[in-house]
Amino acid sequence: MRELKREPILTDTFESASLFTPVPGSAYIYRVGNEDRSGHTGQWGQSCTDVQLIEVTTESVSGFQVSGVEEEFFLRSAASLSGLLAPLGTGRVLYVDITGLSHPTWAALIRAAIAARMEVRAVYVEPYRYKRSPAPLEGQIYDLSARIAGIAPMPGFATISTTEESVFVPLLGFEGARFRHVIEQVQPSHERIVPVVGIPGFKPWYVFETYMGNRAALEETSAWHHIEFVPANCPFSCFYLLQELARRHPNSTLKVAMIGTKPHALGAVMFALTSPSRIELIYDNPIRKDGRTDGLDRLLVYHVGAITAGAGGSSMTTGAGRR
């Protein structure tokens, strides 16, 4: 476990989604997916008359559409995303609800909102429970992804320059098959794998299931020797860990695989926005199963802007100076 430091955890925690209301005058962007938890806006949306709600209705590999607007917003276009966000106004609080949105969409929105000088807060609702697999293979205790579309960079976060030295940092979830897949594709050296496990997990026992799901690959690569722990629902702790790893390995790029919790992925994206030359994001584009989770638990609001303000000013990341 990492030592406690003076690193601010800029998170508001609500024990129930119904206790949350966005600040007056803010904008709130979200998508209601096929999981119960993504529908929490229904619990408070009607009573918030002074919050501008923007519902994402469809997402594709390259963009998304929002309710009431015909045009598609492109993830690889700062101008297109600015077309959505700029009218909301500089300095305005923008909530990006990452619960129901896919990684590429919320990551592009956060980047664009920062560039538009908005005050960005990410919202995440923990699930009450994950769906278990009825016929577990090793690494398949939970039944979360129907399949993966394969490794491809999130639009706008691609790295095409070669990296000489790297440290592989898989942000682990339950699905060992995804860990296997990224190892197979990234082919890291054994001794340069630093897996990240969420402790505490959303539930106290999730840590054991993370180990069980990923056991074979952790053992085979001996990567279990180097595991780092950060709270599963804390992007800031993940962000600080990545900062520390970057410090520990000054001549290496961090290849961070986002195969675990969304808050951890958020931490990785925050790091990519603030230190683009030090990180390569790896994403396997899982195709989520319907009803992969049940119910809602805590709601968390992450004050992302406090960390990333001023980053990504040039609207798109560039890895200038990459090791």
Next chain:
Amino acid sequence: MTSQNGSIDKLSTVLGLYKAEWLREQLFDLFTVPGYFDELKMNRPCVLIGGRGTGKTTVLQGLSYQGQFAFAKSDKNVIDAWQFFGLYLRVNTNRVTAFRGPELSEERWRACFAHYLNLMFCTQLLEFACWYELQTGRELSLAPNELAMFRATLGLKSEGRLADLAQEVRLQVLVFEASINSIVDTPPTFLSMQGAPVDALASALLGTKELAGKQFFFLIDEFENFEDYQQRILNTIIKHAPSAYTFKVGVRELGWRERSTLNENEQLTSPADYARISISERLTDSRFKTFAENVLSVRYQGTVEGSAVAADFPSLFPKLEDLDEAARLIDKSQEAKVRKAIEEASSPAQLEAAKALPIGVQYFLDYWASSHKDTTTLSAEIDGWLKDTAPSKDRFNNHFHASLFAIRNGKRGIRKYYSGWDVYLALCEGNIRYLLELVHSALLLHDEEGGEPLSPISAEVQTQAAQAVGRKNLSELEGLSVDGARLTKLLLSLGRVFGVLAASPAGHTPEANQFHLREEQESDSDGKAMDLLKHSVMHLALVRYAGSKLLDERDTKAYDYMIHPIFAPFFVFSHRKKRKILLSTANLLSLVDKPREGIEAVLKLNHRESEADLPDQMQLFGDFYA
């Protein structure tokens, strides 16, 4: 730590590093030259085809200038004697998939990707040139006009030396990266012409007196990771490359999906355009044995005391003869039953001779008589055996091995042994990584049982190790490919089918462990089934054989298929290439989509019923078959 423990630990470490990327510095120390290595040094394109773990990466890295330098023990004086300089490039999925998306037309992506390739190849050439100057202490005498031509192809401003040019190209990559990340707003304004900078730079470098007469090899590993249109670009470059450089491509079987160049009427064909080297075809049984023993000997030497001389692997992994195996598999109650039946069926004159027969023979005679009651009796079988009749011997030769699988059907413990060096080699089907895994797994178990590193490993340990390796690779399969989950289901279902067929051979074709597809009219399921088969072969869930037919290697339907033998000990069927059953593409898909029904249907077609009792090692998967 005792000396024995130390040896085991060292050996375990060195055997456990069975992926080229894990070996790092040790890769070249442990390098074993395969028979086809010299063919790759030809000055023309070569395509090295082989499954995961067949050694493609190791071989390509061995051809790289870094590899050649390591083989020469970093002797700088040998550099000038080299005829080629290999530049290794692994196709990184996370990079090449950045060049796709609906934002641009394919034509436009092609131009972007061709520029990216130019930048990558030129970076490699420049890095090599810098390395060459550093190692030899000599500056390359580049002609200014040639260098100017190269600069023009990429729009480079630098007037400096190679290192400055390399830095400027790296910067171009970063600018290009930013452009790709905002492709809708700011598409790249400058794209170099396909191949032009590489031609210019390679020509400039080989125009120097230091490098005159040499050739560059671009060593492209994991070619299957390219998108289809990207493969066509590479094909075009490979076909039309100038003599200054050529390509050595490593690709999985069926991973080279596109054979045409950007001109769709122009195909790359072997041997006209490239030399095709299929590892599995080159490493036939005896060649693989020699190669594998060399690979293992290098790893044993220096780690195990007393193994300065090559280890004797057939002695370390002793074989169990079929009759001995039968004696081990038959338990006491079954033995008593068989002996009683033999005694009762023998004539008084033959009784003593029949009682003296090995239990394996007695079992077989009883097995055969019981399963052919309408044509023979046990008395007749005993008589035939003792009189050494030709039909009796033929039956034994043809069916005894298959009958071993029936002895412990439904019972706990090992149901069939997989032991012997030749059996281990056959389980690998030419895959060196599998062999390292098997030996590693057996050695660790042997150690746990208190065995000495160089003492013979028991049949039980060999079998358990082989089951464990099968299970490990089964559980890895899901992560290997985007279709991993479907491949895993197919393997679990097919494995069970062939396991049940093997366990109940009586009255049926012995050792049916392959399948071929019904050559019927095309059906809706064909496309999906063909894709499934292609991925299964590419990721080594299945292997395929052309038999004596001359086939186009992409004609998926015409081949015979078999579960990769590495899984045979786990599912308990014969690893030997034997007889085949017939399946339809619909059968194949139902094994994946509705496993229980699919398995039942295929078993019914083969006159068997599904059995409730799974072998011990498959118990964990009980729910899958339920």
